[in-house]
Amino acid sequence: MSQRKPEISKGIDWLLVWLYIILVSVGILSIFATTYKEGDSIIQSFLSLKTDYSRQLLYFGIGGVLAIFILLTDSKFFTATANLWYVFGIVLLLLVFPFHTEVKGTKSIIRFGGFQLQPAELCKVFVNLALAKYLSRVETDFSRLRSQIIAAAIAILPAMITIMQQETGLALVYFSFFLVMFREGLPAAVLIIGFSLAVLVVATLLVDPNTLAIVLTCIAAGAIYFLRRQIKRKRRILFLIMGIWFVCVGIQRFVVPYIFENVLQPYQVKRIYDTIGKDYVPTDANAALDIEANTTTKKKDDGDYNVKQSKIAIGSGGLLGKGLLKGTQTRYDFVPEQRTDFIFCTIGEGFGFIGSMVLLGIYFLLLMRIVSIAERQRSVFSRCYAYGVASVLFFHIAINLCMTIGLAPVIGIPLPFISYGGTSLLTFTMLLFILVRLDADRQMVLR
Template sequence: MTNSNNISKGIDWSIVILYGTLVIIGLLMIFANEYKEGDNIFQPVLSQSKDYGKQALWAGICSVLAIFILLTDSKFFTATANLMYGVGIVLCLAALVIGSEVKGSKSWLVLGGFRLQPSELCKVFTCLALAKYISRQETDFSKTKSQAVGAAISLLPAIITVAQNETGLALVYFSFFLVMYREGLPPFILITGASLAVILILSLIFSPNTLFIAYAVLAALMIFFCRNLFKRNRALLWIIIGVWAFASIVSSVAIPYLINKVMKPYQRDRIYSLVGKPYIPQDPEERAELELVKAKTRGKTRNQSEYNVIQSKIAIGSGGWTGKGYLKGTQTRYDFVPEQRTDFIFCTIGEGFGFLGSIAFLALYAILLFRIVIIAERQRSTFSRVYAYGVASIFFFHITINICMTIGLAPVIGIPLPLISYGGSSLLTFTILLFILIRLDADRQMILR
């Protein structure tokens, strides 16, 4: 432990203030969704009968934990990074075997009166383990073997999380590739990943034959305009032909197999709703389930995911420029928006405070991310720098996907808004992520690597 008299020495208070501000905003937004005229405001906090009361309790627990982390010597995190990663993997596997099932996801452990989602908390452990591996003296991250080990560290918990039926949360672990890119991962890998995402979207919109012709025309144009380069570099011609063949095979074979054979019905539902294309299940049971959803949504939409997004956009749009005012929203307070205290909490901000309020809110996140990057770049230790970029990447992924999800630019995959959405495991995870970073930064002058 560090000397308690020096707890404030070297601490970046701007991060602490931003953290506290966002947690308070989250509590206010959850309260705005649940409060009804005549309710006793403080009784639910004591009885835990309302979500905002539960979140307030978690905020208190996280505050105590934050102080404990600030009192801890930063060397503790470097020394125990691999151990904590191992514990995180074991907890994720335990949740898969003996965990409780919530909304189709078997990713929860019940501890007394609390529920804990290990795959959420494992993001912290993975961030520490990746930082530990890259910072080793013997690790040369410019080599393929080291990059493969780093990818394995990042993706192992993602694989377990997919098995728990938490696909959205599993995608968060891909944010660590941004960290590895900062440390020497070739840009080719990120470009390939982005290209596959584009091909996936195109394959959902157009038929394989159309894409085959389009890719062939594009390749022919590139060959025509770059024909002079082929005289000096013959390999370039084969690269273009190879990319064309690869894109064609992925569009006509790999993606249809992935969507129709690997993905589950609700995943196909969300993917198709993203591109506005009708999802028509072939299986009779799936078709019956779809009809049931239509009945529940009174035939307004084809599927539940699209219904959620439509209600979300209506709520945000109804706020106009300046919003309806705090506790005056109608769409969110009267439960028109599904999951409005978790995945769609941004709707409450958009409806209550409008476009200008939403921009001011997002500015807080932008300042937080910018500050974390500044902290990352001033670290003397490779471990601290990698960890800081891991924190920035996780926050950036969550913020981007959640906001895009609520306005219909990304599929509904259950990604919470950091420090705002209701959920003890989520708040606990982001608290630990930030305050370990603050502790590492405070001790940066004492660490040589």
Template sequence: MNRPQTKLTQGIDWPIVGLYLALVIIGLMSIFAAEYRGDDNIWQNIIHLNKNYSRQLMWFGISIVVASVIWLTDSKFFTATANLVYAFGILLLLLVLGIGKDVKGSHSWLVLGGFQFQPAELTKLCTNLALAKYLSSQETDFNKLRSRLIAAAIALVPAGIIILQSETGLALVYFSFFLVMYREGLPGVLLVIAFSGIVLVLSALLVDKMILFIIFSVITALVIYFSRREIKRKRSRLLVILGIYGFCSLFVMFIVPFAFTKVLKDYQVRRIEVMLGKENDPKATYNTRQSMIAIGSGGFWGKGYLKGTQTRFDFVPEQSTDFIFCTIGEDFGFVGSVLFIAIYVALLFRIIHVAERQRSTFTRVYAYGVASIIFFHLAINISMTIGLAPVIGIPLPLVSYGGSSLLAFTMLIFIMLRLDADRQMVLR
């Protein structure tokens, strides 16, 4: 395909490429450290083809090839095929429901020959493209309720199908697209309502219901007292205040208990109770406790690369995937962990910088989608390894072992780079 640039690499954002490579290399090193036991020659371990780090290296090679193909593709291809790609992603998710394979309780894997992958990882890319396509359309007026509902449906339809695959963790990632919608004009009050809902759920789980009822009653009485002048002028405000009071009381008294006894599965309830410190079963709290022990044992400077005892003696389950951050925390300590997170922060800020310099609405929305997905993965993964979030199986972007995840994030990032490189050619 003929390119207007005089140089093949002209327009590429090298800081993002450098940060991407840094995270992938750290991931390969961490996966190797999680599997290395010190009982063999280190070079014999490196070339061991049956290990996760060898397979991850293979997937990295595949990802580089895919990234190169993306870079050689005209950026208009992604805008033109966004809806078709989304339909293909939904089709894959539905296909999993029929012929998918169960892996560790999750019915979310497709097996092709000797390879298996999660379509839910790829569908994040498909959804991001479709949302960018819709929000950048000339016919879309995001100030209207209808447009907002359609945008929400684009994000929530794949999430609903993924929940049916018993993959709740990845389904939650799709809520990160609401951050993109907020950037494009979604009222901030909706985010406040969502945050308030989370606070109400936590309150219902941690505080006695009668005490909560008394607190709500006192707060409502104070609001009515201090708003009495406004209420005299407009009686409807009193109805709004009483309505909020009634809903909050109903929510914590009946809705939350019903959801935790009739809707959520037992293992999901246990994970939330572990996070809140209400679960005393050693088996239920084992993963989180061992994770925190491993990170804490690293101290300030860490034990040194390949010297982590919690890692080498398999105390932490899933240490190459969901709990890969434990390896970094144990080997490199507080300092190494902070520097590691700083790389992610630098990547996120650079992506936001790329988003804000766009003249194309499509590219801006897409770039914010990439940033939101990475942020959500990062925040949830690290939070669950230190006991601040339930263990829901969300990988650390570009670092955790997993070919589907690495390939999906590579495609997300390099499509953004391709779109950004052609920004001067796009008017909208």
């Protein structure tokens, strides 16, 4: 068996690399536009490492070194160590509980001196590797229920631990891996059921409980009426309809209220209610204090302040934008968390509709390129991993953009490669460049 030393440039998909560089550069420019103070020397402020944009540039440099290291690594290393990385990620998540530092209401961060690590962010890479490893095993028959449950558990376990750390937004990202399972043969019924449950939850919040129960009963009665002939031949259809009705009413009556009262934090519940346009009244003093402690707005009595200011900033950009360093909403700190969760506002205000559409076009090209790379893989492991990268990026992009324009609750999802944050940038860098390495070696593997 011949030994082969990996070459850093051979087989590299340079379009993917350039898209990465462009997006990170846009991110640094956006952070600069948001936090730069008039009168400061631009060069000195970039070299000082005291500003957010200078630190993001440092993270970019660290990410570049990390990317080179990954490109010099044999792709078989990731296949061989996938399960070990998953165990390491779970251990990191568990270490958060005794060693966490609470930052803005979340208890998912570990601090090492001046450096902060968020294992829930980093663990996305490890889950993607482990899931791809499991789905690519010769003995894995994904048409069997047992295999589907194991694959789901690989993604759900870190999600549940992350929820216990009061980081619901990042926990939801792990459910994007179900798209990978769907590509590998997960029945479409599972996704339909998941979407139906989401609609039921929203309906539970919007519609009076008794009215919704009557509507569900009418739907069940209608189904029984239209399927009466089939029911005469197969009695189990009637039991199936009644079972679905019973589950839906149970979720609407008991499960959703329990989750909103005992699982979600009061400030998270308020954000969800703000998104659907309903008022949320805290049930006790502790809930009111939790909402106030986790509100980052200047008007703490207005829970929808973030989204309102975000819409104003994006809308004020018009067609062509106000220009770099000329956005009043973002320059004067009207938009909270504008370096991180709401950084898209800076682009919308500074570069307008045209600039926003260019950014979305770059993201679209990136996602389509990843899907194209996934479909040309000879290895099941590489294909699953590539779809995992596409799924995570799509989830982040879609939720973040919907969040900034009020179509989704504010759940703290960063915009990939653009939002400020070292752990976030390094995580997305690892996700992407492991894919680049796997794709470069695609002609060397059969599974």
